[in-house]
Amino acid sequence: MQEAEIGLIGLGVMGSNLALNIAENGYRIAVWNRTGSKTQDFAAGAGDLADRIVPCETLEELVASIRRPRPIIIMVQAGAPVDEQIAALRPLLSADDIMIDAGNANFRDTMRRFRELDGSGLTFIGMGVSGGEEGARHGPSIMVGGAQSSWLRVRDVLTAISAKYKDEPCVAWLGSDGAGHFVKTIHNGIEYADMQMIAEIYGILRDGVGLGSVEMARLFETWNEGKLDSYLIEITAKVLAATDPATGAPVVDVILDRAGQKGTGRWSVIEAQMMGVPATAIEAAVAARSLSALKAEREAAEAIYQDGPVRFGKEQAREVVDDLEAALFAGKIAAYAQGFAVMEAASKEFAWGLPMATIARIWRAGCIIRSQFLDTIAEAFEDGPVTNLLTAPRFVDLMKEAVPALRRTVARCAEAGIPAPALSSALAYFDTYRQARGSANLVQAQRDFFGAHGFERIDAEGHHHGPWGGGG
Ligand SMILES: NC(=O)C1=CN([C@@H]2O[C@H](COP(=O)(O)OP(=O)(O)OC[C@H]3O[C@@H](n4cnc5c(N)ncnc54)[C@H](OP(=O)(O)O)[C@@H]3O)[C@@H](O)[C@H]2O)C=CC1
Numbered sequence: 032m033q034e035a036e037i038g039l040i041g042l043g044v045m046g047s048n049l050a051l052n053i054a055e056n057g058y059r060i061a062v063w064n065r066t067g068s069k070t071q072d073f074a075a076g077a078g079d080l081a082d083r084i085v086p087c088e089t090l091e092e093l094v095a096s097i098r099r100p101r102p103i104i105i106m107v108q109a110g111a112p113v114d115e116q117i118a119a120l121r122p123l124l125s126a127d128d129i130m131i132d133a134g135n136a137n138f139r140d141t142m143r144r145f146r147e148l149d150g151s152g153l154t155f156i157g158m159g160v161s162g163g164e165e166g167a168r169h170g171p172s173i174m175v176g177g178a179q180s181s182w183l184r185v186r187d188v189l190t191a192i193s194a195k196y197k198d199e200p201c202v203a204w205l206g207s208d209g210a211g212h213f214v215k216t217i218h219n220g221i222e223y224a225d226m227q228m229i230a231e232i233y234g235i236l237r238d239g240v241g242l243g244s245v246e247m248a249r250l251f252e253t254w255n256e257g258k259l260d261s262y263l264i265e266i267t268a269k270v271l272a273a274t275d276p277a278t279g280a281p282v283v284d285v286i287l288d289r290a291g292q293k294g295t296g297r298w299s300v301i302e303a304q305m306m307g308v309p310a311t312a313i314e315a316a317v318a319a320r321s322l323s324a325l326k327a328e329r330e331a332a333e334a335i336y337q338d339g340p341v342r343f344g345k346e347q348a349r350e351v352v353d354d355l356e357a358a359l360f361a362g363k364i365a366a367y368a369q370g371f372a373v374m375e376a377a378s379k380e381f382a383w384g385l386p387m388a389t390i391a392r393i394w395r396a397g398c399i400i401r402s403q404f405l406d407t408i409a410e411a412f413e414d415g416p417v418t419n420l421l422t423a424p425r426f427v428d429l430m431k432e433a434v435p436a437l438r439r440t441v442a443r444c445a446e447a448g449i450p451a452p453a454l455s456s457a458l459a460y461f462d463t464y465r466q467a468r469g470s471a472n473l474v475q476a477q478r479d480f481f482g483a484h485g486f487e488r489i490d491a492e493g494h495h496h497g498p499w500g501g502g503g
């Protein structure tokens with residue numbers, strides 16, 4: 032029998048769609064799933080693509096079906112299941128075979144797996160895949176980390192199945208070991224901030240302006256024609272326009288205000304903090320999801336404080352709405368600036384040499400945060416060295432134009448009691464970042480007072496102490 036070009040373990044939402052995508056692109060693929068009935072159901076439902084799918088009942092059968100060196104995609108739940116699959120595959124594989132973890136792994140697990148396989152003759156790829164079910168089926172954005180030689184073995188198939196932005200494939204080898212999974216994690220961190228800021232705009236429209244979801248859907252549709260043009264704005268318009276078949280109400284009105292999270296947002300923030308890189312909009316978004324989970328506590332607190340958000344008057348409401356597109360755009364620039372700053376720091380810390388322009392380019396299609404705006408980010412990195420996107424020439428005028436709207440929006444939210452944590456954090460980040468003399472001189476004085484930590488002076492070199500007497 033003709034050998035398969037590649038294998039895949041895990042026929043869940045992502046794995047089954049990736050397998051169909053691979054088959055549709057002309058590659059023969061061997062598949063195996065822990066629950067065997069799913070493998071059979073998958074093959075039976077593959078229609079015209081069935082002749083390129085090799086359903087396997089055992090891992091041995093899977094391994095034996097693939098051309099050497101054998102690339103095997105593992106698309107299962109992140110964490111222990113990946114280690115279990117690696118352990119099960121190891122004795123069955125030969126030198127140069129490649130295990131590819133395509134789930135949302137913590138990049139530190141990926142680095143550990145590289146170390147554990149060191150000297151075994153087997154190779155590993157840590158690969159971030161974005162685009163959800165639809166992306167996996169018709170073209171995701173793919174972020175590859177590992178040895179370049181492993182990448183070369185799978186480059187053709189990954190390029191074929193990836194999303195295309197104006198014919199450019201949205202896949203790239205980004206660096207060694209954990210690079211691909213790190214970049215995917217930060218992609219998701221940015222995704223959290225993007226989604227949270229959009230949700231805050233929705234909250235302003237619902238609670239401050241009093242718009243219904245159909246009117247909001249129209250606004251989002253309009254914004255999707257302009258500088259906010261992106262997948263998340265597009266789907267927000269669709270979500271807001273959808274009706275619940277059971278009640279006839281807007282679907283969004285019957286969904287509980289409690290958001291889940293699987294880890295990538297939190298890992299983004301933890302890694303940013305570990306490297307001392309501020310990622311305040313992403314932090315605010317992660318915290319907002321955690322606060323959303325405290326439903327019962329929030330209900331109790333509302334009963335205690337009672338005075339909820341204040342509705343804007345008719346005249347002010349118009350001004351509020353007029354500012355929201357630019358406010359969201361400014362917040363978005365700050366959030367992306369933070370995400371890219373975190374990747375820049377990690378690139379140095381882990382010696383990955385992450386290609387920032389390439390990362391922006393492979394995010395322009397296929398992934399959840401795809402947008403026009405990523406083209407401008409790619410160009411900004413191609414223009415020359417970027418310290419922070421906020422000071423990249425292409426973004427300075429955009430920020431100057433959009434920040435006043437963000438400032439007015441945040442101020443109005445504060446006055447009206449409408450929570451806007453990510454937008455507020457983005458503004459505070461901008462204001463702090465562009466202030467040459469901040470207020471940390473006082474923090475240094477306090478640290479020296481209670482802990483003799485010393486401080487630098489503005490008018491002399493060296494390490495100094497203040498005239499505090501005994502201290503704290
Ligand atoms: N859904 C999405 O939008 C995206 C998901 N991802 C990531 O892709 C990965 C897969 O997600 P998704 O397809 O949504 O998940 P699903 O829940 O749809 O599928 C999970 C798959 O993992 C298998 N599995 C779970 N535990 C084990 C185990 N211990 N041993 C062997 N197989 C196991 C399941 O097998 P069984 O059928 O036997 O239960 C199933 O095939 C995750 O890391 C996820 O974070 C990445 C990008 C987007």
Ligand SMILES: O=C(CO)[C@H](O)[C@H](O)COP(=O)(O)O
Binds near residue numbers: 161219292
């Ligand atoms: O990777 C993804 C999108 O890019 C997955 O959908 C992921 O599950 C999103 O994270 P969370 O579940 O924490 O919202």
